[in-house]
Amino acid sequence: MKPSKTLALTLAAALAAAPAAAPSAFAAPDGNIIRISKEGANKDSIAFSIAPGGAIGKDFVYSLRRNLEISGCFKFTRNGAIKITSSGGRIAVSGHGQAFAANVRPGTPEEQRSQARSLANSIVKKFAGVDGFAHSRIVLVKKNGSNDAEVYTCFPDGKDLMKLTGDRRAAVGPRWHPDARRIFYTGFLRRNPLVYILDTAQSKRTLLAPFKGLATGAAVSPDGRSCAIILSFQGNPELYIYHLGSARISRLTRTGSASEASPCWSPDGSKIAFVSDTTRRPQIYVLPAGAKSADKPRRLTTRGQQNVNPSWNRKGRIAYATQRSDGWHIAVMDASSGDSSSKLVTDGGTWEHPSWAPDCRHIVAARDGILWIIDSEEEDPPTPLFRKAGNWTSPDWSAPLK
Secondary structure, three states, X not given: OOOOOOOOOOOOOOOOOOOOOOOOOEEOOOOOEEOOOOOOOOOEEEEEXXXXXXXXXXXXXXXHHHHHHHOOOEEEOOOOOEEEEEEOOEEEEEEOOEEEEEEOOOOOHHHHHHHHHHHHHHHHHHHHOOOOOOOOOEEEEEEEEOOEEEEEEEOOOOOOOEEOOOOOOOEEEEEEOOOOOEXXXXXXXXXXXXXXXXXXXXXXXXXXXXXOOOEEEXXXXXXXXXXXXXXXXXXXXXXEEEEOOOOOEEEOOOOOOOOEEEEEEOOOOOEEEEEEOOOOOOEEEEEEOOOOOOOOOEEOOOOOOEEEEEEEOOOOEEEEEEEEOOEEEEEEEEOOOEEEEEEEOOOOEEOEEEEEOOOOOEEEEEEOOXXXXXXXXXXXXXXXXXXXXXXXXXXXXXXXXX
16 A cells, blocks of 8 residues: 555555656646755775785675765765775775775675675764764665565675574564664554564564554664554554563553554654644644643645655754655655755655654655665765565664674
8 A cells, every 4th residue: 555545554566667757847736837946065086006915805805996986075086085995805095195004804795795885984984074884774665565574684885684483374564672672563464454673683582462452663763762653442543652670561652543653753852843734635744742632733744745754863953755746755844844855865756754864864655566775965876775676665663883
């Protein structure tokens, strides 16, 4: 189903695969042209002169280049200001009066890619002054049929894809715990959908709680103590907070015939954004995390026909999917001012399920069964996470592993 239907389950159907276009202009209903506006970022230039040889395998070379490319900090040119060369098993990096070297250890392809990610993060930090995200991970869902979807993880370079479930049942909306090791998702292993926890370090799964009725959309608070969740045990699907230590439940909404979905936390844990179809069209609202059920949510979105799938980053910006005249876009807005500050960061199409990278700049989102990395500050076209066969959807980007 598309983002406009059955919000409580947030099951998004991937459409026929087709490559996404670069960001472009589109026509508004009144005929005016609205252009995507991005902040822009200066890219340093890199001369990349590494080939496999000695201890340096092809997996190391691919992963290092790929992670530098998707960082958004660099462009590759023949005479770049930053030089990256190799000799035997040693990598030399120099530029702007700085230089350092790294030895590459022989190892499996997985070990070589891990070394390359560490080096890519060091280069990003040294020359761009920001933390790299190469050692973060992305959780995603592969849909094999209407009632068959499995949970996977991979790294942002698209490699080391790992299958975590094999139930041949629907899996919905996986979200990372702040520890970047546990994943909360909705599974259909019993009669009703319930929230399960996947421990990626110990390769085990546990049930969050045996709720009656529907349980979905679990999103863990930044401090790891609570999760926002959609429950229907009192009738209508409503927004609650489930306190992980005490198993105590607090109800936040009471919307009668409407449904809530897709909760996400503000970076300080004081607020929760979520989707409600109170107006008959899904829109994004926000409530204090300590709100009472009688408190009225504040509506954040008014532009577009529908607005769903919010993702809140550490700098206070919310990425979300918005339906406009030419289809679904990914947009970004300042949470404090709502969508009066919104900017479209993709063209129109079938975009859904955006999730912020740890750098608060890049976004992973789904379109036509493919996952794409979007640079919200550059006009570069989105780049596919990988080109593997299948219907991929529902990504969520973790914090970097410590």
